[in-house]
Amino acid sequence: MPTLKDILVNIDPSQVKGSATIEVNGLCIDSRKVTAGFVFIAIKGTLSDGHGFIEKAITDRAVAIVCETMPATLAEGVTYIKVKDSAAAAGLMADAFYGFPSSELKIVGITGTNGKTTTATLLYQLFEKLGYKCGLLSTVQNHIHKQVVVATHTTPDAISIHALLRQMVDAGCTHAFMEVSSHAVHQQRIAGIRFAGGVFTNITHDHLDYHKTFDEYIRVKKAFFDGLSAEAFAITNADDKRGTVMLQNTKAEKLSYSLRMPASIKGKVLENSLTGLVMNVDGIEAHFSMIGIFNAYNLLAVYGAAKQLGEDKMQILEVLSALRGAQGRFETYMSKVDKVLGIVDYAHTPDALINVLATINQLRTNGQRLITVVGCGGDRDKTKRPIMAEAACEHSDKTILTSDNPRSEDPEAILDDMESGLSTAMKRKCLRITDRREAIKVACSLAMAGDIILIAGKGHETYHEISGVKHHFDDREELTQTFETLSK
Ligand SMILES: CC(=O)N[C@H]1[C@@H](OP(=O)(O)OP(=O)(O)OC[C@H]2O[C@@H](n3ccc(=O)[nH]c3=O)[C@H](O)[C@@H]2O)O[C@H](CO)[C@@H](O)[C@@H]1O[C@H](C)C(=O)N[C@@H](C)C(=O)N[C@H](CCC(=O)O)C(=O)O
Numbered sequence: 001m002p003t004l005k006d007i008l009v010n011i012d013p014s015q016v017k018g019s020a021t022i023e024v025n026g027l028c029i030d031s032r033k034v035t036a037g038f039v040f041i042a043i044k045g046t047l048s049d050g051h052g053f054i055e056k057a058i059t060d061r062a063v064a065i066v067c068e069t070m071p072a073t074l075a076e077g078v079t080y081i082k083v084k085d086s087a088a089a090a091g092l093m094a095d096a097f098y099g100f101p102s103s104e105l106k107i108v109g110i111t112g113t114n115g116k117t118t119t120a121t122l123l124y125q126l127f128e129k130l131g132y133k134c135g136l137l138s139t140v141q142n143h144i145h146k147q148v149v150v151a152t153h154t155t156p157d158a159i160s161i162h163a164l165l166r167q168m169v170d171a172g173c174t175h176a177f178m179e180v181s182s183h184a185v186h187q188q189r190i191a192g193i194r195f196a197g198g199v200f201t202n203i204t205h206d207h208l209d210y211h212k213t214f215d216e217y218i219r220v221k222k223a224f225f226d227g228l229s230a231e232a233f234a235i236t237n238a239d240d241k242r243g244t245v246m247l248q249n250t251k252a253e254k255l256s257y258s259l260r261m262p263a264s265i266k267g268k269v270l271e272n273s274l275t276g277l278v279m280n281v282d283g284i285e286a287h288f289s290m291i292g293i294f295n296a297y298n299l300l301a302v303y304g305a306a307k308q309l310g311e312d313k314m315q316i317l318e319v320l321s322a323l324r325g326a327q328g329r330f331e332t333y334m335s336k337v338d339k340v341l342g343i344v345d346y347a348h349t350p351d352a353l354i355n356v357l358a359t360i361n362q363l364r365t366n367g368q369r370l371i372t373v374v375g376c377g378g379d380r381d382k383t384k385r386p387i388m389a390e391a392a393c394e395h396s397d398k399t400i401l402t403s404d405n406p407r408s409e410d411p412e413a414i415l416d417d418m419e420s421g422l423s424t425a426m427k428r429k430c431l432r433i434t435d436r437r438e439a440i441k442v443a444c445s446l447a448m449a450g451d452i453i454l455i456a457g458k459g460h461e462t463y464h465e466i467s468g469v470k471h472h473f474d475d476r477e478e479l480t481q482t483f484e485t486l487s488k
């Protein structure tokens with residue numbers, strides 16, 4: 001086991017009280033998980049302050065405490081380390097505790113409002129198919145090569161990240177692809193990770209409940225690129241208004257991708273249909289199974305990162321061509337008899353929803369009607385509710401407003417917020433069905449032969465959280481079961 005001194009190697013404490021030569025069994029930012037021989041790192045959070053749990057951690061036999069403020073009374077036999085920023089210290093100490101795993105991996109971080117999971121998953125699938133053992137940290141699931149590890153966050157906490165990276169190295173992985181959420185950047189969950197590269201997808205309206213203003217949200221996303229080293233690469237979306245700003249202060253090698261502007265990786269969409277894309281990428285024409293213009297962007301980002309990691313152009317495109325991306329992102333199902341096309345998509349932001357609706361509208365034929373089922377999450381950014389309802393109504397023939405993880409909120413209040421975005425005319429082509437299962441059933445029964453149903457917001461999720469309780473619920477199961485029942 002490492003000693004405290006070993007894991008403080010990259011930390012510059014302002015004060016140390018007690019022995020630094022004690023052995024350490026583990027690190028912890030949550031007092032509820034402390035066991036004998038652990039170091040407890042007290043972090044000021046959004047709900048509470050970890051400094052208030054120091055005594056509890058010591059009762060549970062923590063041997064050392066890392067804190068920003070020294071407690072008034074110090075316990076006998078416990079080492080106290082005062083640092084300026086304990087959240088950053090958690091990452092740097094975890095890096096050392098787990099033997100600096102990120103220096104043995106090529107890690108690419110993907111940030112942006114939409115497309116992180118898709119881009120990270122495509123990179124993971126691509127590099128696995130190219131013969132590498134890879135890791136993946138994503139909203140849907142984490143992977144240590146083939147082994148699936150349940151994901152609780154888009155980007156896990158700093159200690160879990162370094163522990164997972166260590167498992168990847170031990171499993172023989174050479175690459176890791178990870179989503180970097182804005183929460184993670186702000187809370188320093190990515191401290192201590194040596195990134196080989198960073199990718200920016202786009203930035204639009206989301207998470208303003210947390211970041212308060214759009215400028216602050218931009219600043220936080222940009223901080224990820226500001227932190228990359230001169231050895232890393234940074235790839236941005238030149239077609240996004242904030243694409244250039246993101247890389248403004250990075251030391252990393254700057255690259256860009258675009259469908260419209262001059263860029264280091266240039267793409268041109270030649271065909272765009274419900275069966276996929278034909279695109280000229282970097283001078284080579286290729287077919288892709290991924291659907292929609294937003295996926296053309298994700299594919300360019302993946303291509304750019306893979307090329308930058310040293311892979312052959314033709315090989316990248318050959319493999320990428322057949323990949324389907326992440327679960328619950330534009331997943332399509334066809335009903336047997338009436339050939340109704342059901343699409344399950346994780347669009348849960350205004351931009352994502354507008355993109356998915358635009359994609360379907362571009363690709364559907366005249367006779368095909370579009371029925372959209374959509375809700376908005378509880379305990380999340382309220383300002384997106386009326387915008388999403390309006391977008392759904394504007395771009396669909398029929399919209400069913402429903403619930404999507406009301407969490408601790410009243411589902412009816414969320415639906416009222418959504419409805420407040422609708423004009424009287426819009427309300428006429430809109431139904432409000434609080435029960436999501438019922439809403440999907442009604443959408444299926446309203447659909448006529450050849451119509452399209454979009455079920456937005458939950459994608460891969462396998463639960464529905466109501467009053468803080470998670471019930472099993474899967475849009476894909478609901479859709480396919482209703483299709484089955486209706487075909488009998
Ligand atoms: C708002 C938010 O991001 N919260 C995250 C944050 O918790 P917090 O700051 O609220 O923590 P806190 O409850 O105030 O406690 C402060 C400290 O005291 C500790 N504590 C607390 C209680 C106790 O009894 N003992 C104890 O030691 C806590 O472990 C923490 O270290 O730090 C925790 C540890 O890393 C996270 O688990 C937690 O995620 C919560 C559960 C969450 O829902 N986060 C979401 C919003 C999130 O992170 N989403 C992003 C993006 C999603 C996307 O893709 O769009 C993600 O990366 O998943």
Ligand SMILES: Nc1ncnc2c1ncn2[C@@H]1O[C@H](COP(=O)(O)OP(=O)(O)OP(=O)(O)O)[C@@H](O)[C@H]1O
Nearest residue numbers: 113114115116117118139294329345346347352355
């Ligand atoms: N590049 C893109 N631009 C805009 N919308 C996209 C893009 N890629 C995917 N989407 C849409 O956004 C939804 C979410 O995509 P994805 O899960 O890849 O993003 P994410 O950034 O990981 O989201 P989250 O922050 O919730 O984890 C998809 O279901 C799709 O509707």
Ligand SMILES: N[C@H](CCC[C@H](N)C(=O)O)C(=O)O
Nearest residue numbers: 348376377380404405457458
């Ligand atoms: N990572 C996002 C997912 C939202 C998905 C949607 N189904 C919801 O519950 O709002 C969040 O936790 O804010």
Ligand SMILES: [Mg+2]
Nearest residue numbers: 116117139154
């Ligand atoms: Mg994600």
